[in-house]
Amino acid sequence: MMAAFRMLLVLTVLTGILFPLSMVGVARLCFPAKAEGSLMERAGRVVGSAMIGRQFDDPKYFWPRPSATSPFPYNAASSSGSNLGPLNADLGAAMAARKIALLRADPGNRAAIPIDLLTASGSGLDPHISPDAAYYQAPRVARIRGVPLARLHALIANRTEGRQFSVLGEARVNVAELNRLLDAQ
Secondary structure, eight states, X not given: OHHHHHHHHHHXXXXXXXXXXXXXXXXXXXXXXXXXXXXXXXXXXXXXXXXXXXXXXXXXSXXXXXXXXXXXXXXXXSOOOOOOOTTOHHHHHHHHHHHHHHHHHOTTOOSXXXXXXXXXXXXXXXXXXXXXXXXXXXXXXXXXXXXXXXHHHHHHHHHEEOOBTTTBSOOEEEHHHHHHHHHHO
């Protein structure tokens, strides 16, 4: 009985204390910004994380993917998707409402709306949109901010991240970083 108790203590210390602390140490050494949450600052104040989506609904900003978290959008304590299937009427209604909001914000834009601006991500907290979604919104942002469209296109191209390891996922643009750069100009 005493041997089992000692083994429990040793394994608890090894797997419950030493291993997690060593992983935190390795993460802080190898990936310091990510280990600290990829925090974004403005004027010395933390304004968000580059890894967590957040709401931008002012037309002068690029808008992220819609969020399905509850009880409010982009709730990092409640990561979840909507679980609505493609034939669900509620999903169709939500997509229609999002389309109307996009068309009201930019009534002259007749381009096809990229699907990621109409559908929520699986976590509801995705900080990225497709380059197509960023380019779709660029005319609105350029017009409202009085910035040349070509300048925004160059900024989007510069901030577009490729596939991970050249094979995983799709090209993407971090909305919070894009908007932070716009505010800094």
